[in-house]
Amino acid sequence: MPPEHVHHRDDGIRLTSPARTVFDLSKHLNATDLESIIEQGLRRSQFDMAALYDVAALLCRRGRAGSAMFAAVLSSRPTWRRAADSHPEIQLRHALAAVGVHLEAQLSLMLRNGQVVHPDLGDSAARFYIEIDDHEWHGGRLDAMYDLQRDRQARLVGARIERVSTDEIDAMPSSLITSLVAAYRQQQALSQLAG
16 A cells, blocks of 8 residues: 555554545445545545545556546546535435536625625525525524524525425425425526526
């Protein structure tokens, strides 16, 4: 194993580097789960895209288990994109993309009060955004009040924020996707009229 793929702990235990670990896991995962692990590693600054590409250049080859999956997931991700916040975010983005709605993760949105926020998914041209709420993160009164205030600030700049719970994403009923697509198309039309 290349020395750069091995980390030595203070207690003498050797571990594979985070980027190498992701490659090693790729033979056991589906594309969505692999993408989720990559996004979480990027968010936590455990590695960057360059480190993942270095691992791919060294290890991906025909006949090596996981190589095709690793290469496909890496090549499908723009290097400039901010890291996704959560696995449900990735699941919802894939479900919407499957029906022709392609949203980006963590786009910047400047609110009327000058605050810059990063909704989970969005299309800045249409000014359409989705926030994914987990009851653990958004369950308290103060969190709910903050979300309402933020959504009002977004509306003041012509943005539409749809909120989806992680429970809805876990169930992923077709009605969820249908309603989000309808809301997106409606906001697209409004943005085109205003633009």
